[in-house]
Amino acid sequence: MVRDIKRAIVVLLSLVLAASVFGCGAGEASPDAPTVSIYDLRIAMLEADASLPVMVSVSSADESAKDNFLYLSDLDYDKVDGYFLSYAEDGSAYEIAVIAVKDISDVPEAKESLDSHLKGRKDLYRNYSPKDLPLAEAAEIGTNGRYVYLIMCSDAKAVKAAMESTIAGAKH
Amino acid sequence: MKKALIILASVLSVILVLGLGASLFLNASSLKRIDSLKEEVRELKTSLYGEEGEDEYGETVEDGVKIAEEYEIRSTLPISDAYKSGDRSALSDKEKETLDMASEVLDEIIKDGMSDYEKEEAVYLWMTNNLQNDEGLLPVIPTTQDDSDNPYGVLKYHNAVCVGYATTFRLFMQMLDIDCMVVHSNDRSHTWDLVKLGDGWYHTDIYSDVGIGNYSHFNRTDDMVALEQEWDTDFYPSADSYEYCYVCLVARDGEDIYDFPRLLREAIDSHETILSLKYTKDAAYIRTDILDQMASQIQDKLYASVEYSSMYMDYNTLPLDGGFIFAVNMNYYDDEDPDYPDTINEKDLEKIDKAIEGSFGDLTVREDWKDGWNENDGVFKNSYDGNGVTKVGP
Numbered sequence: 001m002v003r004d005i006k007r008a009i010v011v012l013l014s015l016v017l018a019a020s021v022f023g024c025g026a027g028e029a030s031p032d033a034p035t036v037s038i039y040d041l042r043i044a045m046l047e048a049d050a051s052l053p054v055m056v057s058v059s060s061a062d063e064s065a066k067d068n069f070l071y072l073s074d075l076d077y078d079k080v081d082g083y084f085l086s087y088a089e090d091g092s093a094y095e096i097a098v099i100a101v102k103d104i105s106d107v108p109e110a111k112e113s114l115d116s117h118l119k120g121r122k123d124l125y126r127n128y129s130p131k132d133l134p135l136a137e138a139a140e141i142g143t144n145g146r147y148v149y150l151i152m153c154s155d156a157k158a159v160k161a162a163m164e165s166t167i168a169g170a171k172h
Numbered sequence: 173m174k175k176a177l178i179i180l181a182s183v184l185s186v187i188l189v190l191g192l193g194a195s196l197f198l199n200a201s202s203l204k205r206i207d208s209l210k211e212e213v214r215e216l217k218t219s220l221y222g223e224e225g226e227d228e229y230g231e232t233v234e235d236g237v238k239i240a241e242e243y244e245i246r247s248t249l250p251i252s253d254a255y256k257s258g259d260r261s262a263l264s265d266k267e268k269e270t271l272d273m274a275s276e277v278l279d280e281i282i283k284d285g286m287s288d289y290e291k292e293e294a295v296y297l298w299m300t301n302n303l304q305n306d307e308g309l310l311p312v313i314p315t316t317q318d319d320s321d322n323p324y325g326v327l328k329y330h331n332a333v334c335v336g337y338a339t340t341f342r343l344f345m346q347m348l349d350i351d352c353m354v355v356h357s358n359d360r361s362h363t364w365d366l367v368k369l370g371d372g373w374y375h376t377d378i379y380s381d382v383g384i385g386n387y388s389h390f391n392r393t394d395d396m397v398a399l400e401q402e403w404d405t406d407f408y409p410s411a412d413s414y415e416y417c418y419v420c421l422v423a424r425d426g427e428d429i430y431d432f433p434r435l436l437r438e439a440i441d442s443h444e445t446i447l448s449l450k451y452t453k454d455a456a457y458i459r460t461d462i463l464d465q466m467a468s469q470i471q472d473k474l475y476a477s478v479e480y481s482s483m484y485m486d487y488n489t490l491p492l493d494g495g496f497i498f499a500v501n502m503n504y505y506d507d508e509d510p511d512y513p514d515t516i517n518e519k520d521l522e523k524i525d526k527a528i529e530g531s532f533g534d535l536t537v538r539e540d541w542k543d544g545w546n547e548n549d550g551v552f553k554n555s556y557d558g559n560g561v562t563k564v565g566p
Contacts (some may be wrong), residue, residue, distance in 0.1 A: 006253075009181050058313065071313045091310025120361070121312070123241070127334070127362040128379075129310060131483070 020054035036147075036170040038082040038100065041163060045096050046086055049155040050161035052094055072097055073113035079106045080124060081146070093125055093132035095139070095152040096159060103146075110148040114141045206551050232373050232407040237356050239363055242314070243321035243335040245354050250345035266324055273327035274343060277504075285434075288369050289416050292376070293390075295344045298386035299378050304331045317430045334379040338363040358402045364389070372413025386445030388486070388501035391418040396488055414492065419499035423450035426498070429463055433470060436500060440480065445502050452495035487559050510547070 023098040030090035038059055046055060058068040060082040069077055072085045081100040088094040099110050118156055140160065144167055151159050235247045251271050254260040260268055281294040303326065319325025323343045332340070338354045342365055345352035349367035353376070364377035377389035394411045396419075397403075409524040413542045414420045426432070426449035439447040467487045474480040487500040 005178055005182065009178075009185055056311065056313070068313060085312065085313035089311065095312060123359060123361040124310065127357075131312075 008076075027046050034165050036100070038046060038084050038098070041098055042084040042086060042096075044162045044166045045098070045159045048158040049153050051154045052088075053092065054089045055086045055096075056089050057084060057086040073099060073110065074116070075099065075110050077108070077112045079103065079110075091129070093121070093129075093139075093152055094154075095121070095137035097150045098163065099148045101146050101148065105131045107132055107143050107146060107148055111141060111143055111156060115147060118152075121152075133146075190362040206448065206564075232404040234353055236342065237360065239321075239335050239356060239360050240333075240414060243333055243362075244361060244471075245335055245339060245356065246322060248343040249402065250337060252343055255266065255347045256349070256559050259433070266429070270324045270327065270343075272322065274340075274347060278344065278347060288348075289358075291348050292345065292350060292367055294367065295341065295348075296376060296387075296390055296469075297385060299337065299341065299344075300381045300383065303337070303378075304383050331416045332379075334363045334377075336563075341367075341521070342367050342378065355403050355408055358404065362401065364397075364401075366408055366411060367391075368409075369416040370413070372415055373411040374413070374416055375411050380527050384445070384503065386501065386503070387418050387422075388445060388503070393490060395490060399486075399488055415492075417490075418490070418498055419446065419448040420447065420450075420491065423448040423497050423499070426451045429459065429466075431448050432466055432498070434465060436467075437469060438473075439500075440483070440502060444502065446499065448497055448499040450492065450495065450497050452492070458499065462495065463489070467500060 021146075030035065039061065041056075041088065042057060042059065045165075046057075047054060053122060059065065060069075062068060066077050068085065069075075069083060072083070075106045079101055081102045083097065086095070097114070099114070101107055101110050118136070118141060121139075122133065122136045125136050132165040137155070138151060138154050138156070140149065141148070141150050143149070144164060147163075147167060149160070153159060181257065190288040235245050237245045239245065250263060251267050251274070254263055254267075254271055255275060259502070262273060263271065277295075277298060279390050281298050286294065319328070319331040319336075321339070324530075326332040326336040327341040333353075339408055342352045342354050345365070354363055355367045356363045362379075364375060364379070366373050366467055367376055368374075371390075374391040374393070375389075376391055377397075380389040381387070392411070393414070397411070426435075429451070432449065435449065436447055464487070467485065471485055474483060474485075483502060483504045484500050485500050487498065490497040490499065
């Protein structure tokens with residue numbers, strides 16, 4: 001009898017342990033999501049396009065990361081795992097940004113925020129620097145797992161390839 | 173003792189299980205509540221502001237508006253009133269300094285006997301020749317300085333954002349007793365001015381002409397500005413008069429529309445900034461679509477050229493009693509190195525292909541690239557026909 005009770009307790013506690021692991025796990029990042037260094041990602045992407053002008057970079061590693069993030073996206077910063085934003089110092093239409101969200105279900109919202117950001121940049125160039133508008137019109141916004149990116153530069157293909165390669169490399 | 177421990181363990185287990193169950197239940201309820209709240213907020217927003225896309229800012233006002241979410245349009249009536257009355261006692265130190273700087277400019281450029289149009293033109297020329305755009309506005313994280321959105325900063329530092337120029341121009345006009353309003357675009361990304369001359373209103377955008385001064389944004393009608401901007405035309409007065417519209421004032425008579433390219437080339441070679449042609453004779457038979465087509469093709473030719481690749485034109489047609497005006501504004505940008513071509517021509521392409529084929533021509537082309545279609549990426553790629561010639565696009 002005692003032994004039966006003990007067994008029952010053991011089973012029950014095991015079930016509780018299992019439930020605590022999985023029951024509250026709804027919405028968490030995929031267990032096999034790679035952790036890519038935002039710094040490494042930035043370096044790889046910037047180095048992929050040799051024609052970039054002098055770029056200024058801010059990221060989630062900075063002290064004013066949360067304030068700077070507002071210039072890129074209106075996504076709730078609590079949903080952001082990491083980000084970087086690199087833009088032309090002279091204000092021309094060269095910009096590369098990646099947002100890594102904590103929860104993959106927030107990817108659509110993050111993407112929408114970048115769409116909104118890009119629209120604002122196009123409006124700015126349309127009014128103040130029309131010669132930059134063609135590059136802004138050709139900008140690419142996309143997703144890769146829980147990474148959402150904006151690439152606005154001459155060799156977007158190479159920059160995107162560098163990003164994909166860096167993220168894929170982090171999986172192994 | 174053993175029994176007591178067993179009972180204790182059992183009780184703790186039950187508590188744990190109940191606690192976990194409660195936690196899961198509460199989380200699920202919260203998530204459901206959040207979704208429901210989101211929907212309520214969306215419905216409330218729609219009922220207040222209409223469907224997505226409509227103006228969510230409410231009623232239009234001239235002052236107190238924030239442009240680019242950062243720069244505020246502020247009234248400068250206290251300063252212009254002080255100028256006209258001579259009583260500056262109510263002004264702050266900054267306003268007094270602004271008044272002194274603005275007065276100094278007017279003392280220099282305004283002469284006795286000038287008409288309102290001449291005064292406006294004098295202010296336009298002074299501002300576009302002496303001030304410059306604040307390029308700190310353009311970077312993603314702006315580096316523009318404080319006071320770039322008001323006359324104090326504009327007159328003191330000589331560079332500013334659009335709000336600064338629009339409010340400074342309005343200040344000058346108000347000091348000269350000329351009616352003027354600051355207009356903002358519906359998307360709140362840009363500002364300019366509407367100025368009243370005689371019985372008509374005219375759009376003037378100092379920021380867009382600063383550093384150029386080519387009159388391309390001076391005294392324009394609603395039709396001309398509507399090609400670039402949207403604003404609340406119910407709130408702001410209509411600008412449909414031609415009396416002081418600049419392109420109307422400088423228009424010369426056009427005869428044969430096929431003479432347009434020759435006239436334009438002469439204007440470009442002379443580095444003129446505007447060509448305005450008025451067609452009234454047999455206007456009913458003049459094809460404005462042909463003029464548009466010619467202008468468009470000329471723009472392509474200019475861009476593809478070595479000599480004029482850095483210039484661009486904007487052009488529009490203005491209806492006129494008995495005819496119309498076809499106006500072209502030419503904008504010239506300085507090349508950093510005028511001897512360095514910034515477009516790749518056919519000869520360059522041939523040399524590029526030859527150089528690449530010499531080193532990489534032995535590589536085997538993938539099957540999914542042979543017809544130019546990369547199925548993996550879903551985009552059309554350049555295709556190589558084996559002879560080293562690059563074909564671009566379908």
